[in-house]
Amino acid sequence: xxxxxxxxxxxxxxxxxxxxxxxxxxxxxxxxxxxxxxxxxxxxxxxxxxxxxxxxxxxxxxxxxxxxxxxxxxxxxxxxxxxxxxxxxxxxxxxxxxxxxxxxxxxxxxxxxxxxxxxxxxxxxxxxxxxxxxxxxxxxxxxxxxxxxxxxxxxxxxxxxxxxxxxxxxxxxxxxxxxxxxxxxxxxxxxxxxxxxxxxxxxxxxxxxxxxxxxxxxxxxxxxxxxxxxxxxxxxxxxxxxxxxxxxxxxxxxxxxxxxxxxxxxxxxxxxxxxxxxxxxxxxxxxxxxxxxxxxxxxxxx
Amino acid sequence: xxxxxxxxxxxxxxxxxxxxxxxxxxxxxxxxxxxxxxxxxxxxxxxxxxxxxxxxxxxxxxxxxxxxxxxxxxxxxxxxxxxxxxxxxxxxxxxxxxxxxxxxxxxxxxxxxxxxxxxxxxxxxxxxxxxxxxxxxxxxxxxxxxxxxxxxxxxxxxxxxxxxxxxxxxxxxxxxxxxxxxxxxxxxxxxxxxxxxxxxxxxxxxxxxxxxxxxxxxxxxxxxxxxxxxxxxxxxxxxxxxxxxxxxxxxxxxxxxxxxx
Numbered sequence: 001x002x003x004x005x006x007x008x009x010x011x012x013x014x015x016x017x018x019x020x021x022x023x024x025x026x027x028x029x030x031x032x033x034x035x036x037x038x039x040x041x042x043x044x045x046x047x048x049x050x051x052x053x054x055x056x057x058x059x060x061x062x063x064x065x066x067x068x069x070x071x072x073x074x075x076x077x078x079x080x081x082x083x084x085x086x087x088x089x090x091x092x093x094x095x096x097x098x099x100x101x102x103x104x105x106x107x108x109x110x111x112x113x114x115x116x117x118x119x120x121x122x123x124x125x126x127x128x129x130x131x132x133x134x135x136x137x138x139x140x141x142x143x144x145x146x147x148x149x150x151x152x153x154x155x156x157x158x159x160x161x162x163x164x165x166x167x168x169x170x171x172x173x174x175x176x177x178x179x180x181x182x183x184x185x186x187x188x189x190x191x192x193x194x195x196x197x198x199x200x201x202x203x204x205x206x207x208x209x210x211x212x213x214x215x216x217x218x219x220x221x222x223x224x225x226x227x228x229x230x231x232x233x234x235x236x237x238x239x240x241x242x243x244x245x246x247x248x249x250x251x252x253x254x255x256x257x258x259x260x261x262x263x264x265x266x267x268x269x270x271x272x273x274x275x276x277x278x279x280x281x282x283x284x285x286x287x288x289x290x291x292x293x294x295x296x297x298x299x300x301x302x
Numbered sequence: 303x304x305x306x307x308x309x310x311x312x313x314x315x316x317x318x319x320x321x322x323x324x325x326x327x328x329x330x331x332x333x334x335x336x337x338x339x340x341x342x343x344x345x346x347x348x349x350x351x352x353x354x355x356x357x358x359x360x361x362x363x364x365x366x367x368x369x370x371x372x373x374x375x376x377x378x379x380x381x382x383x384x385x386x387x388x389x390x391x392x393x394x395x396x397x398x399x400x401x402x403x404x405x406x407x408x409x410x411x412x413x414x415x416x417x418x419x420x421x422x423x424x425x426x427x428x429x430x431x432x433x434x435x436x437x438x439x440x441x442x443x444x445x446x447x448x449x450x451x452x453x454x455x456x457x458x459x460x461x462x463x464x465x466x467x468x469x470x471x472x473x474x475x476x477x478x479x480x481x482x483x484x485x486x487x488x489x490x491x492x493x494x495x496x497x498x499x500x501x502x503x504x505x506x507x508x509x510x511x512x513x514x515x516x517x518x519x520x521x522x523x524x525x526x527x528x529x530x531x532x533x534x535x536x537x538x539x540x541x542x543x544x545x546x547x548x549x550x551x552x553x554x555x556x557x558x559x560x561x562x563x
Binding site: 018065066067068069070071095096097119123124125126127163164165179180183197199200201202294295 | 384443
C-alpha cells in the first residue's frame with residue numbers, strides 16, 4: 001500500500017467529559033537537562049514556554065474549584081527550576097492532591113524537607129514522580145545526559161528520607177522481551193540506593209519532538225480514525241478529562257503544547273471545547289490510555 | 303421512613319465476615335442492610351456469599367468484580383499495570399470465576415449500578431466506585447471536597463456512599479452534603495489489624511451520622527479454608543496479619559506509606 005493512502009481524511013473529535021485532571025506547565029519548556037527523548041524538546045535554553053508565576057497558577061486553581069477538578073499535576077521542563085513552585089504547591093494542596101513530575105536532580109536536603117512540610121500540611125496527597133530512564137548509569141545517561149543518574153538517585157534518596165514514596169517514571173526504550181530484566185533491574189537498583197519499597201510507572205515513548213529525532217518517529221498509518229473508536233472508551237484519551245495551563249494559555253494536553261492548534265483559549269471555560277485527534281501522538285494515547293495520570297486515578301468505564 | 307442503615311462494602315468471598323457483619327448490624331437494630339458490591343475475589347468458595355445475601359434480603363449494588371464475573375469478562379477491571387499485581391489479580395479472578403455457579407453469575411450480571419433511597423430527609427445514593435464510574439477509586443487523600451460537591455450536584459444526591467478502595471473514610475461537604483466510603487469486609491485495611499468493618503448511617507438531630515463499625519470474625523478459620531483451596535500464601539498473610547501484600551500500585555502515597563509493603 002502507498003503510505004500516503006493510509007492517512008485518514010477525517011479526524012475523530014473528543015469532547016471534554018469532565019475536567020478531572022488539571023495540568024500546569026509550571027516550568028514551561030525550561031529544564032536543567034536535555035533528554036534525547038523529550039517530546040517537547042525541553043532544555044536550559046528552550047524559552048518557547050516560560051515559567052508560570054504563582055498568580056497565574058492561582059487564577060486557574062480558583063477556576064478549577066468551580067469545575068470540580070479532581071487532581072493537579074505540575075510539569076515542565078523541570079518544576080524545581082521555578083522559584084514559585086513551593087508557594088504554588090502550598091496553595092494547591094489545600095484544595096486537592098498534587099503531583100510533581102521532576103528529574104529529582106534539584107532536590108536538595110532543604111527542599112526535600114520543605115516538601116515534607118507541605119505534604120504534612122494537608123490531608124491530600126503530594127506525589128513526586130521522578131523520571132529515570134535506566135537502572136544503570138550507562139542506560140540512563142545515554143538518554144538523559146552524563147551524570148544525571150547519580151544526581152537523580154540522590155534526589156530519590158532525599159525524598160525517601162523525608163517520608164515520600166516517589167513514583168519512578170520510566171519511558172520505555174527497550175524491547176518487550178526485556179521487560180522482566182529491566183523491571184527487576186530497577187527494583188534492585190532502587191533498593192540498593194536506599195529506596196526499599198520502590199513504585200514504578202512505565203510510560204510509552206511519544207515519538208515527537210526530540211524523540212522523533214532519536215527514533216524514526218511515527219509511521220504514516222499511525223493515526224486515530226473514526227473506525228478505531230467503535231466500542232472504545234473515549235475517556236482513555238487524556239483530552240476527555242484533562243487540560244494543561246501554560247504561561248501562554250490553556251492547551252488540550254501536555255503532549256501537544258508545541259502544536260498551535262492545541263491552544264484552546266485563556267481560561268478553563270474557553271478550553272472546554274472538543275478537540276480533533278489529528279496528531280500522531282494521539283495514536284500513542286489511543287494504544288496505551290491514561291498514560292499521563294497516576295495509577296490511583298485510573299477508572300475506566302466498566 | 304429509614305433512619306438507621308448498615309452499609310457493607312467489598313465482600314471478596316469472605317463469607318465468615320459477611321455473616322458476622324449481618325449478625326452485628328441486626329443486633330444494633332438497623333432498619334435495613336445494603337451491600338455495595340464486589341462479592342467475589344481474594345477469599346475462598348465464592349458461592350457461600352449468595353445464600354447469606356438472599357436469606358437476609360440484602361439489596362446489592364453491582365461492583366466491577368460482579369460486572370466482570372456476571373458478564374464473563376477476562377479480568378476484574380481494576381486497571382492494574384504492574385505485572386505482579388496483574389499476576390495475583392488474574393489468579394484470584396480465574397479461581398472465583400471457576401468456583402461461582404451459573405445462577406449466582408446471572409444474578410450478578412443484572413445487579414443495579416446504583417441504589418437510591420431517602421434516609422430521613424436526605425437523598426442517599428449507593429454506588430460501588432463512584433456514581434459515574436463503577437471502578438473509580440475515591441481515596442481520602444486524592445479526592446477533593448469540591449469534586450465530591452460536584453458529584454452530589456451532578457447526581458442529585460445529599461449523601462453518596464461508595465466502597466472499592468478497601469479503606470473507609472468519610473467527609474462532610476458544604477451545604478449538608480456527605481460522602482462516605484463504607485470500607486470493606488473482605489480483608490483488613492492494611493493497618494496491621496485483622497478485623498474488618500462496615501458503616502452505619504444514622505439520622506441524629508437532623509444530621510447524618512456515619513460510624514465505622516469494626517467486625518472481628520474467625521479470620522484463622524478463613525485462612526484455613528483459603529489454604530485448603532490452595533489460594534496464594536500472600537492472600538492468607540493479609541488475612542492473618544492485616545497488611546496488604548498485593549494490588550498495591552493503585553494506592554496513593556499517603557495510604558501506601560501506612561502499610562508494610
